[in-house]
Amino acid sequence: MSIEKIPVTIITGFLGAGKTSLIRHLIEAPHGRRLAILVNEFGDVGVDGDILKGCSDENCPEDAIVELTNGCLCCTVADEFVPTISALLARPEPPQHILIETSGLALPKPLLKAFDWPDLRTRITVDGVIAIADAEAVAHGRFAPDLEAVAAQRGADSSVSHDTPLGEVFEDQVACADLVILNKVDLVNAEALAKARDVIQAESPRRIPVVEATEGRVDPRIVLGINAAAETDLDARPSHHEHHDAHDHDDFETIDVTLSALTDVDALIAKVEAAARDHGVLRAKGYVAVAEKPMRLLVQGVGSRVRAQFDRAWMPDEERISRLVVIGEKGFDRAAVARVLQGA
Numbered sequence: 001m002s003i004e005k006i007p008v009t010i011i012t013g014f015l016g017a018g019k020t021s022l023i024r025h026l027i028e029a030p031h032g033r034r035l036a037i038l039v040n041e042f043g044d045v046g047v048d049g050d051i052l053k054g055c056s057d058e059n060c061p062e063d064a065i066v067e068l069t070n071g072c073l074c075c076t077v078a079d080e081f082v083p084t085i086s087a088l089l090a091r092p093e094p095p096q097h098i099l100i101e102t103s104g105l106a107l108p109k110p111l112l113k114a115f116d117w118p119d120l121r122t123r124i125t126v127d128g129v130i131a132i133a134d135a136e137a138v139a140h141g142r143f144a145p146d147l148e149a150v151a152a153q154r155g156a157d158s159s160v161s162h163d164t165p166l167g168e169v170f171e172d173q174v175a176c177a178d179l180v181i182l183n184k185v186d187l188v189n190a191e192a193l194a195k196a197r198d199v200i201q202a203e204s205p206r207r208i209p210v211v212e213a214t215e216g217r218v219d220p221r222i223v224l225g226i227n228a229a230a231e232t233d234l235d236a237r238p239s240h241h242e243h244h245d246a247h248d249h250d251d252f253e254t255i256d257v258t259l260s261a262l263t264d265v266d267a268l269i270a271k272v273e274a275a276a277r278d279h280g281v282l283r284a285k286g287y288v289a290v291a292e293k294p295m296r297l298l299v300q301g302v303g304s305r306v307r308a309q310f311d312r313a314w315m316p317d318e319e320r321i322s323r324l325v326v327i328g329e330k331g332f333d334r335a336a337v338a339r340v341l342q343g344a
């Protein structure tokens with residue numbers, strides 16, 4: 001008798017594209033499946049896991065949301081990934097669907113290969129690989145500065161070479177996907193949206209559906225139940241790093257910046273914007289204590305777009321530490337960024 005495999009959806013997408021927002025929506029939107037979630041992110045502040053635990057419910061209990069913050073998932077398959085999935089499957093009420101949020105710098109293909117692991121391949125299958133993309137960033141050429149060159153190269157070869165590390169991570173993610181979600185359509189006009197679609201089509205080695213979204217809000221029936229069995233179809237998903245001898249994330253660096261408690265939220269937002277504008281910070285996120293406020297402030301920067309909102313009260317026994325995880329391309333001026341963020 002064959003045992004039905006548990007479907008797993010891999011959610012990939014560059015830093016800040018909207019992966020956590022999408023998963024949050026999938027927890028909240030009705031679809032009748034019991035979920036478990038595995039979150040992998042850079043830095044040890046664990047913002048994404050915290051956000052997702054904050055919206056857990058009976059279909060996705062808090063203890064079915066597991067964070068792996070010890071490094072890149074695709075590099076820790078045996079030590080972390082396989083045991084974590086096994087533990088989720090061994091729950092008294094096993095999940096009916098597992099979502100994996102990869103870090104924004106992750107290469108999806110090596111992770112996909114891990115599903116061939118003997119312990120896993122009889123029990124789970126990759127229902128689909130979803131790439132979520134920031135429509136504004138794509139339209140403004142953050143990943144493919146020269147669309148015509150990409151299209152010309154694509155005609156000759158299925159693996160386009162990009163000059164920038166950002167371009168390579170983005171292309172690997174799109175090339176591996178069964179579905180692309182073009183998120184943040186609220187930030188672009190029709191012309192920019194059409195351009196973003198063109199970039200994605202040019203980057204895709206095969207025709208895949210592209211759906212538009214705001215705040216990751218997509219009908220769960222489009223995202224879950226694709227039935228791709230992606231682990232059996234690796235050849236259709238070219239990668240710049242087939243042999244995994246080079247890591248895209250070596251091209252990026254992360255720092256933790258501790259701040260003192262602040263009084264002026266707008267001033268902090270202006271500093272995060274300045275760090276992005278003047279020093280190439282790609283992503284900044286973390287929790288901040290604001291003097292005399294009982295709530296903690298969640299700060300999120302994607303490039304120079306910054307959002308801040310109070311997310312919950314500080315717990316009585318919780319230390320009110322203000323810390324931001326900051327990610328930039330290798331060699332970004334970490335000292336200058338820390339100075340900007342910590343500056344009075």
Ligand SMILES: Nc1nc2c(ncn2[C@@H]2O[C@H](COP(=O)(O)OP(=O)(O)OP(=O)(O)O)[C@@H](O)[C@H]2O)c(=O)[nH]1
Nearest residue numbers: 014015016017018019020021104184214215300307
């Ligand atoms: N304007 C706008 N902002 C959005 C949208 N979706 C997400 N955001 C914001 O973009 C920021 C990043 O969103 P996340 O969902 O955390 O992105 P992510 O891909 O999980 O980020 P990393 O895990 O750090 O790579 C947050 O401040 C979100 O509130 C959208 O559709 N429009």
